[in-house]
Amino acid sequence: MLGSAPRPNPGTGRDTTDVVVIGAGLAGLAAARHLTAAGLRVTVLEAAQDVGGRMATDEVDGYRLDRGGRPLSSDWPELARCPGLEQLVLRPFSAGVLVRSGDRALRIAPPRTVRPLRGAESAYAAVGALAGARRPAGGTAVGGTLGTTLGGTLDLARLRAQLARLAATPDERLRSRPELPAARFPAVRGLPPRTVEGVLRPLLGALLCDPELTTSSRVGDLALRGFARGGLCLPAGGAAALPRALAAGLPPGSVRTGVRVLSVAVDAVVTRELGTLRCRAVLIATGARDAAELLPGLRVPDFHPVTVLHHAAEDAAPPAGPVLVLDAGRSGPVAYTSVASAVDPSRARPGRALVTSVVLGPAAAEPPAVLERAARTQLARLYGVPTGRWRLLVAHHDPRAVPAAPAPHDPRRPVRVLYGLYVCGDHRDSPDVQGALRSARRAAEALRRDFGVGTRPRHPALPTAA
Incomplete structure (x- = not known):
């Protein structure tokens, strides 16, 4: 399994830590919090100079710029289950999602709560306004005057009813349905093709970062249900608020950045900067490709690439408000866009x-200069304001932003390689923040079971991260 990688020399003497976690991204830090809460000594190693991984936020000229542009769902239970994230502040897209096609637009508003709904009645009540008509910024009429691309009034009623039913559907029923590509929309039925293609496809493509919807329908159904139940949101202060909150609650000195891991064994980790670290177990919480370098033979999925463009609109700010704008007409390279500072003013x-x-x-693989020129024209149409004086702050491209999860997809891939060696990350679960956090918890639970550690912590509870 370890191939020809240099083998560690554990040396002699007592263990220096119980668990070495490799990777200080979301999964690694979440696992460290679970393990520390159970009374285990944990050391987290990160090759970069800061924590966060793909959840990093850069600060440029007074702006906070996420390297990934994917919104969160406030319906994800792992956000509340993970130690240190209980007090995380989420800023909702309170105006919902605006689907635009040419000169037509349709607003899909989220429920008025950020908590998961229980029971059919509460679901129908909350989602009653999910598909609504209004006149968006720029004066484009919607509702009864919708064009055929987005559907008419009856289509809106059907969409409202389908999303309400989906919001009330339990996990077990969704998982019992046939697994298909997400493009088949098995959880949403009875809608005309124009509504499916004009509204649901761009919405689900944005939720999955997969415009072709090759993702497993089980992943897609859960993503769409999460939207129907709780809407979308951004973390206050940027995506880095999550990993920073997790790191802040770990014991001082337990996170070591700028440390490159060369090889692993069940009881030691060899590093370039610190030599050999003794331990009782190793948890690899890197991306899939880096994990496979340490564990040859580990399956590496394909990936969905993402490019994020951040513009400073300093002269003509778009009047859109806290809404996620989807381009159903595919009039340019941008799949979705938002005035992020309208959702979270701290950005x-x-x-x-x-x-x-x-x-x-x-299109995400196109040179940034090419994308930016085309995006300016498209964004001017979407927002109805001039964009010529907007200033490009950053164009961040990640060719491995989201692990692909085509059918058949196992959302609970094993986290134990063998006793003393474990792996977690969104590539072991669903390809999103929820999956990263859930796989971290599963790995921590496997470690606790193997160590014979109970669920109650040995030490006082950690303070809540700010």
């Missing part, structure tokens, strides 16, 4: 606006 300087736009699929 921009006072009196300025931050526009975050996301490019998905093959």
Whole structure:
């Protein structure tokens, strides 16, 4: 399993830590919090100079810029289950999602709660306004005057009813349905093709970062249900708020950045900077490709690439408000965009606006300069304001942003390689923040079982991260 990688020399003497966690991204830090809460000594090693991984946020000229542009769902239970994230502040897209196609638009508003709904009655009540008509910024009429691309009034009623039913559907029923590509929409039925293609496809493509919807329908159904139940949101202060909150609650000195791991064994880790670290177990919490370098033979999935464009709109701020804008007409490279500072004001300087736009699929691999030129024209149409004086702050491209999860997809891939060696990350679960956190908890539970450690912590509870 370890191939020809240099083998560690454990040396002599007592163990220096119980568990070495490799990777200080979301999964690694979440696992460290679970393990520390159970009374285990944990050392987290990170090759980069800061924690966060793909959940990093750069600060440029007074703006907070996420390297990934994917919104969260406030319906994800792992956000509340993970130690240190209980007090995480989530800023909702309170105006919901605006689907645009040419000069037509349709707003899909989220429920008025950020908590998971229970029971059919509460689900129908909360989602009653999910598919609504209004006149968005820019004066485009919607509702009864919708064009055939997005559907008419009867289509809106059907969409409202289908999303309400989906919001009330339990996990077991969704997982019992045939597993298909997400493009088949097995959880949403009875809608005309124009509504499916014009509304649901761009919405689900944005939720999955997969515009072709090759993702497993079970992953897609859960993503769409999460939207129907709780809407979308951004973490206050940027995506880095999650890993920083997790790291802040770990014992001082337990996270070591700038440390490159060369090889692993069940009882030791060899590093370039620190030599050999003794331990009782190793948990690899890196991305799939880096994990496979340490564990040859580990399956590496394909990936969905993502490019994020951050613009400073300092002269003509879009009047869209806290809404996620989807381009159903595919009039340019941007799949979805938002005035991120309207959702979370801390992301921009006072009196300025931050526009975050996301490019998905093959277009994401285009040179940033090419994307940016095309995006400016498209964004001017979507927002109805001039974009010529917008300033590009950052164009961040990640060719391995989201692990692909085609059918058949196992959302509970094993986290134990063998006793003393474990792996976690969104590539072991669902390909999103929820999956990263859930796989971290599963790995921590496997470690606790193997160590014979109970669920009650040995030490006082950690303080809640700020």
